[in-house]
Amino acid sequence: MDANSLGDDLARILVTEAELKTRLAELARAIEADYSADEPPLLVGVLKGAVMVMADLARELRFHAEMDWMAVSSYGASTKSSGVVRILKDLDTEIAGRDVLIVEDIIDSGLTLSWLQENLASRGARSVRICTMLRKPDAAKVEVDVAYVGFDIPTDFVVGYGLDYAERYRNLRDVAVLAEHVYAE
Ligand code: XMP
Ligand code: MG
Numbered sequence: 001m002d003a004n005s006l007g008d009d010l011a012r013i014l015v016t017e018a019e020l021k022t023r024l025a026e027l028a029r030a031i032e033a034d035y036s037a038d039e040p041p042l043l044v045g046v047l048k049g050a051v052m053v054m055a056d057l058a059r060e061l062r063f064h065a066e067m068d069w070m071a072v073s074s075y076g077a078s079t080k081s082s083g084v085v086r087i088l089k090d091l092d093t094e095i096a097g098r099d100v101l102i103v104e105d106i107i108d109s110g111l112t113l114s115w116l117q118e119n120l121a122s123r124g125a126r127s128v129r130i131c132t133m134l135r136k137p138d139a140a141k142v143e144v145d146v147a148y149v150g151f152d153i154p155t156d157f158v159v160g161y162g163l164d165y166a167e168r169y170r171n172l173r174d175v176a177v178l179a180e181h182v183y184a185e
Contacts (some may be wrong), residue, residue: 001169001171001172001175002038002173003088003172003173003174004021004059004173006169006172008181009169009178009179009182010159010176010177010178010180011109011176011177011178012054012105012136012176012177012182013061013155013174013176014022014156014158014174014175014176014177015150015151015153015161015174015175016153016174017152017173017174020126020133020150020161020174020175021056021168023150024056024060024133025060025150027062027148027150028057028061028062030103030117031057031061031090031148032061032062032063034129034147035063035099035101037062037063037064038064038088039099040061040063040064040065040097040099041099041100041101041127041129042066042067042068042074042095042098042099042100043057043058043065043066043067043068043091043103044067044068044069044070044091044100044101044102044103044104044120045054045067045068045069045070045103045104046069046070046071046072046102046103046105046112046116047069047089048071048162048163048164048170049071049105049106049163049170050103050104050105050162051160051162051170052105052162053104053105053120053131053133053150053161053176053182054067056158057103057129057131058152061118064074066093066119066183067152068091068092068093069088069089070087070089070090070091070116071088071089072086072087072088072112072116072159073085073086073088074086074111074112077132083117084096085111085112087114087119088163088181089144093108095120095122095123095124095125096123096125096144097124097125097126098125098126099106099125099127099129099130100115100120100127100128100129101128101130101131102116102120102131103129103132104127104130104131104132104133105129105132105133105134105142105161105162105163106132106133106134106135106136106138106158106163107130107132107134107135107136107146108136108139109139109140109141109142110140110141110142110143110144110145111141111142112143113130113146114142114143115130117130117144121163129147129148130146130147130148131145131146131147131148131149132146132148132149132150133150133161134150134151134152134153134158134175135150135151135152135153135154136147136153136154137152138150138155139155151175153175154179156178157178158175158176158177158178159172159175159178160172160173160174160176161173163173164176165178165182165183
């Protein structure tokens with residue numbers, strides 16, 4: 001879906017489809033340089049937001065990209081991450097001894113990702129790195145060591161490229177800030 005299909009739902013476009021694509025290629029080159037094609041990392045996507053970045057990153061990589069998925073939910077207040085995470089869908093893959101690369105759409109407070117990184121490390125993974133397309137540095141509540149970041153963005157709530165508001169806008173090609181009136185409806 002293109003931004004112009006959305007009428008006045010969007011306040012502004014933050015990152016265009018073309019910018020996402022260019023940056024993703026740069027991240028893929030950095031990832032290729034850090035791993036060997038003989039032992040590529042297992043890509044672990046966090047449902048549902050990471051679907052788009054996973055699909056694009058995996059195809060951009062010049063080595064075999066094995067993919068697995070987790071679904072997690074934070075307990076507590078609905079819009080703010082609490083740091084207490086529940087696994088709704090676990091990995092199908094045994095990761096002991098493996099290099100794992102978590103693929104995320106966005107890091108906000110960092111609470112979800114720091115929990116997930118620790119959880120995967122505790123299963124005996126050889127390494128657990130994080131690749132995220134977006135990061136909100138001003139919203140950070142915990143330090144998370146993120147190896148690959150697409151774009152640092154302001155703390156506004158954003159949609160598109162996998163990110164939703166009430167399950168909508170995930171299929172928007174760009175990343176955009178929603179207009180105020182959409183929340184009010
Ligand atoms: P934390 O705060 O633990 O949470 O880093 C990250 C998760 O929160 C969701 N999130 C957003 N979802 N637009 C969204 O659609 C946003 O601007 C946004 N900020 C955080 C998202 O699920 C992410 O995985
Ligand atoms: Mg997410």
